[in-house]
Amino acid sequence: MSTPASEALDRSVVPWLFATALASTAPHGLHQPTWLSALTGLVLLLAGGLWWRNAKPPRRWQLVLLVVGACAGIFVEYRTLFGRDAGVGMLLIFMALKLLELKGKRDAIVVVTLGYFLLLTHYFYSQSIPTGLWLLAAVIVVTATLIRLHGGPASTPPATLRYAAVLTVQALPFMVVLYLLFPRINGPLWGLPQDAHAGQSGLSEQMAPGDIANLVLNSDIAFRVRFDGPLPDRQKLYWRGPVMEAFDGTTWRPLTGKRAAERIELLSPPLSYETTLEANQQRWLLALDAPAPLPAEFALNGTLTASARQPVTQRQRFRLSGSPDYRFNVDEEPQILQRNLELPPDLNPRSRRLAADWRNAPPKQIVQQALDLFASREFAYTLQPPLLGVNGIDDFLFLTRRGFCEHYAAAFVVLMRAAGVPARVVGGYQGGEPNPVDSYLVVRQSDAHAWAEVWLKDEGWVRVDPTFVVAPARLETGIAGALPAGEALPGLVQVRAEWLRGLRYRWEALNNAWNQQVLGYNPQRQRELLSRLGLPDTDWRSLVTLLGTACFALLLVVAALTLYRRQAGDPAKHLWQHTLRRLARRKVNCPPWETPLALVKRLKTERPELAGPLTMVAEAYLAARYGRHPESLKKLRAAIARLP
Amino acid sequence: MRLLANLQQRLFRWRSDGTAPLRLGQRRIFILPTRAGLLFGVTLAVMLIGAINYNLALGHALVFLLAGLGLVGMIHTFRNLFGLHITPARCAPVFAGETALFPLLLANDRPTARLALELAAQPELPVAAALAPLSSATVAVPLRTTTRGWLELPRVRLSSRYPLGLFVAWSYLQPAMRCLVYPQPIASPLPAPGAESSGGQYSGDGGQEDFAGFRLRLPADSPRHVAWKASARDGGQRPLQVKQFAGGAELELQLDWALTDPGLASESRLSQLAGWVLAAEAAGHCYGLRLPGHEILPASGSRQQQLCLEALALFPA
Numbered sequence: 001m002s003t004p005a006s007e008a009l010d011r012s013v014v015p016w017l018f019a020t021a022l023a024s025t026a027p028h029g030l031h032q033p034t035w036l037s038a039l040t041g042l043v044l045l046l047a048g049g050l051w052w053r054n055a056k057p058p059r060r061w062q063l064v065l066l067v068v069g070a071c072a073g074i075f076v077e078y079r080t081l082f083g084r085d086a087g088v089g090m091l092l093i094f095m096a097l098k099l100l101e102l103k104g105k106r107d108a109i110v111v112v113t114l115g116y117f118l119l120l121t122h123y124f125y126s127q128s129i130p131t132g133l134w135l136l137a138a139v140i141v142v143t144a145t146l147i148r149l150h151g152g153p154a155s156t157p158p159a160t161l162r163y164a165a166v167l168t169v170q171a172l173p174f175m176v177v178l179y180l181l182f183p184r185i186n187g188p189l190w191g192l193p194q195d196a197h198a199g200q201s202g203l204s205e206q207m208a209p210g211d212i213a214n215l216v217l218n219s220d221i222a223f224r225v226r227f228d229g230p231l232p233d234r235q236k237l238y239w240r241g242p243v244m245e246a247f248d249g250t251t252w253r254p255l256t257g258k259r260a261a262e263r264i265e266l267l268s269p270p271l272s273y274e275t276t277l278e279a280n281q282q283r284w285l286l287a288l289d290a291p292a293p294l295p296a297e298f299a300l301n302g303t304l305t306a307s308a309r310q311p312v313t314q315r316q317r318f319r320l321s322g323s324p325d326y327r328f329n330v331d332e333e334p335q336i337l338q339r340n341l342e343l344p345p346d347l348n349p350r351s352r353r354l355a356a357d358w359r360n361a362p363p364k365q366i367v368q369q370a371l372d373l374f375a376s377r378e379f380a381y382t383l384q385p386p387l388l389g390v391n392g393i394d395d396f397l398f399l400t401r402r403g404f405c406e407h408y409a410a411a412f413v414v415l416m417r418a419a420g421v422p423a424r425v426v427g428g429y430q431g432g433e434p435n436p437v438d439s440y441l442v443v444r445q446s447d448a449h450a451w452a453e454v455w456l457k458d459e460g461w462v463r464v465d466p467t468f469v470v471a472p473a474r475l476e477t478g479i480a481g482a483l484p485a486g487e488a489l490p491g492l493v494q495v496r497a498e499w500l501r502g503l504r505y506r507w508e509a510l511n512n513a514w515n516q517q518v519l520g521y522n523p524q525r526q527r528e529l530l531s532r533l534g535l536p537d538t539d540w541r542s543l544v545t546l547l548g549t550a551c552f553a554l555l556l557v558v559a560a561l562t563l564y565r566r567q568a569g570d571p572a573k574h575l576w577q578h579t580l581r582r583l584a585r586r587k588v589n590c591p592p593w594e595t596p597l598a599l600v601k602r603l604k605t606e607r608p609e610l611a612g613p614l615t616m617v618a619e620a621y622l623a624a625r626y627g628r629h630p631e632s633l634k635k636l637r638a639a640i641a642r643l644p
Numbered sequence: 645m646r647l648l649a650n651l652q653q654r655l656f657r658w659r660s661d662g663t664a665p666l667r668l669g670q671r672r673i674f675i676l677p678t679r680a681g682l683l684f685g686v687t688l689a690v691m692l693i694g695a696i697n698y699n700l701a702l703g704h705a706l707v708f709l710l711a712g713l714g715l716v717g718m719i720h721t722f723r724n725l726f727g728l729h730i731t732p733a734r735c736a737p738v739f740a741g742e743t744a745l746f747p748l749l750l751a752n753d754r755p756t757a758r759l760a761l762e763l764a765a766q767p768e769l770p771v772a773a774a775l776a777p778l779s780s781a782t783v784a785v786p787l788r789t790t791t792r793g794w795l796e797l798p799r800v801r802l803s804s805r806y807p808l809g810l811f812v813a814w815s816y817l818q819p820a821m822r823c824l825v826y827p828q829p830i831a832s833p834l835p836a837p838g839a840e841s842s843g844g845q846y847s848g849d850g851g852q853e854d855f856a857g858f859r860l861r862l863p864a865d866s867p868r869h870v871a872w873k874a875s876a877r878d879g880g881q882r883p884l885q886v887k888q889f890a891g892g893a894e895l896e897l898q899l900d901w902a903l904t905d906p907g908l909a910s911e912s913r914l915s916q917l918a919g920w921v922l923a924a925e926a927a928g929h930c931y932g933l934r935l936p937g938h939e940i941l942p943a944s945g946s947r948q949q950q951l952c953l954e955a956l957a958l959f960p961a
Contacts, residue, residue, distance in 0.1 A: 109680045113687050120691045123700040150809040151759040154774040174712025189697045519701040559719045
């Protein structure tokens with residue numbers, strides 16, 4: 001039973017260390033470059049082979065060579081060693097290499113610590129519910145490794161895993177308390193590396209034919225909205241992004257330069273709502289058109305696009321309000337209007353000629369004529385438009401006549417400008433899908449849209465959506481209804497089966513709750529929670545005190561539960577002891593060493609009035625404790641009930 | 645000073661626990677983070693800074709979960725020792741220079757295992773033990789010996805890092821146990837017969853070499869000496885006979901303090917005597933021991949060897 005203790009590493013711990021390494025590194029294979037994943041896998045295989053053959057670990061210089069080689073590779077890949085992705089890559093390599101030089105317990109502890117640390121890095125890439133669950137399982141595996149390392153061969157794999165799970169479950173209350181009460185600080189503490197928020201897609205700041213059509217193929221959620229009141233009409237849900245006024249023949253871009261503040265006249269009462277924006281690396285808030293009145297911490301940029309001070313690099317919640325009916329810049333500056341009439345001089349001659357014929361008509365009529373053009377001719381709405389040449393608008397209007405919303409918006413604006421009506425393209429999202437489960441309106445990348453704005457005298461900038469003329473369903477039911485049958489759309493958007501759709505609503509509502517309640521827990525939420533707990537205006541000192549008290553109380557509870565757990569004994573024995581306590585209350589001396597029958601015998605002379613019923617109890621007890629009859633416990637209870 | 649001594653005694657139990665079984669309660673278990681625990685703490689701090697810097701909500705959760713794990717691990721490390729029953733057992737005598745083993749009976753009356761217990765009387769001689777649920781085991785705590793005489797078991801440190809190794813819990817045990825240490829034997833030729841005044845060696849009966857006849861078997865006679873053939877010849881009708889030998893090498897030695905080299909230190913002389921005792925016993929001689937102020941009459945057998953070695957071990961210096 002007793003063996004000399006040692007610091008040497010037990011050979012049979014090594015598979016556990018491999019499990020730790022795999023649990024903490026494997027999911028990184030999804031976003032690390034292939035060569036790095038392959039190298040990590042190879043080194044792990046090599047280490048596994050060495051362990052299998054019980055071979056000597058590689059020499060020091062070989063390891064150094066490997067480290068230098070891997071670092072060089074990472075530097076070539078990322079041009080740095082210190083960014084987010086490069087740092088993760090380095091940790092992966094170190095983890096794999098550490099398994100090549102396992103000598104003592106100390107090396108194993110380093111592997112486990114590195115494993116815990118690597119688990120954190122997964123959250124750079126995803127904080128979804130599945131990631132959370134996977135990492136909880138990974139924590140159990142890494143903890144089991146630690147237990148096996150210290151427990152020695154006596155701790156068998158199932159027992160070790162079970163023990164790790166027990167420890168993790170007992171740690172969960174601490175996690176909840178710390179999560180709720182730990183004084184929260186809004187990051188970042190210092191400048192983040194440039195790649196800190198890489199890899200998130202969304203509406204871009206310029207628009208060329210095909211841009212939005214590509215975005216529409218993405219069913220990721222762009223933002224979620226919850227209106228305080230009832231949901232407005234779908235056709236009024238224009239979520240305003242960048243306004244693009246400069247056109248070079250293919251691409252639309254916003255104009256730079258300072259502008260005067262907007263002059264907005266609200267024609268309908270503002271609807272207030274809360275929007276939860278997914279990270280999109282842009283400053284615009286994609287607010288409901290027109291974003292007024294706007295809270296003070298946000299600004300309009302002169303073209304009615306609401307922006308935050310910082311780019312939205314992570315999921316954020318804002319409270320905004322918007323009025324769907326408004327008048328905007330009725331007295332626009334002349335130079336702005338002039339800019340909104342400019343076209344590249346040599347391009348699209350046919351379109352310009354067509355529009356030049358309309359010049360003498362009043363602007364409203366010009367708009368109508370252009371819309372009639374889209375409605376009357378054989379224009380089609382499609383995600384797969386044919387390629388366009390140098391004179392893209394001409395090709396679209398007179399040859400292909402197949403396009404997506406950006407084609408219609410661009411062609412419309414070109415026609416307007418050629419006809420002398422100031423016009424521009426607005427990007428953003430249109431519509432959204434109400435989730436019946438949690439009544440959030442979900443706006444996806446596939447709801448990305450482009451429309452036009454024309455400036456009319458006495459009316460200011462007026463929204464005109466030429467897509468509506470071509471494909472009214474786009475505005476009424478969303479993209480899935482507007483496209484011709486057979487066009488590929490992302491799986492989630494075109495789900496038509498009712499049960500599948502219900503399932504999706506539920507899953508998204510769950511994700512939304514997760515985002516809002518768990519991931520969205522920030523200093524402000526913490527203050528709200530504390531004031532709901534009756535502790536308004538808590539500073540960090542009292543918060544720390546509260547936290548310390550709560551943790552200490554939890555520690556006591558867990559300690560009491562683990563140290564003093566009463567062993568579940570035989571129920572018959574419990575009942576007999578209960579009987580003895582009752583007898584003791586009736587002044588009967590019941591020494592613990594006396595057997596039930598001896599007690600009964602003694603009571604026959606000492607307390608004859610008790611002896612009779614107690615004989616029944618003692619016999620039932622002996623039958624229940626030592627016999628096998630399933631009914632005997634019931635009899636024992638009945639006998640106890642008859643005790644005087 | 646008295647106050648400090650009192651405090652130390654209260655804290656560390658620098659007082660014998662006696663020979664009674666003892667149960668580890670919370671007052672005698674101490675717990676502190678290990679170096680691995682400190683590394684874990686530093687790692688958590690770095691991870692927390694990372695989570696704050698990148699605003700990782702689940703990163704916060706992971707750090708807090710691991711912090712909770714550390715706290716829970718502390719309780720479980722404590723629990724690994726808490727409520728352990730320790731009963732001192734008897735320990736066998738050893739020769740000086742050998743390692744004395746002090747057996748302690750550890751009993752676990754909980755339905756969970758207690759693994760990775762480590763006991764050490766000397767820090768360099770730790771011994772590990774593991775107890776299955778509801779079981780007990782004897783653990784021999786080793787202690788190096790240098791000098792003869794009674795060796796008291798010093799304070800034993802019972803420690804454990806199980807399950808997570810982030811904390812080490814320990815307790816000091818001081819059961820009243822002592823081990824008799826015989827003098828380290830020095831191998832040297834037995835004293836020559838006649839070299840001693842009282843005629844240290846003479847031939848006698850009871851040897852094992854020359855056959856001298858039969859006698860009735862006594863219960864103490866070895867079955868090897870029974871005359872089985874003779875017994876078989878008369879069909880087992882008569883009581884068993886044993887063969888008698890004479891003139892064998894059975895010598896009666898008197899191992900005398902005076903026979904050892906007076907030029908040696910007294911400890912060396914005792915060692916020489918111990919060597920003689922072992923050699924005489926191994927050769928099957930009948931031997932006695934004479935020390936200044938103490939005499940053991942000649943006899944043989946393990947009891948005689950033990951008596952002689954005890955006398956040597958406890959000889960007042």
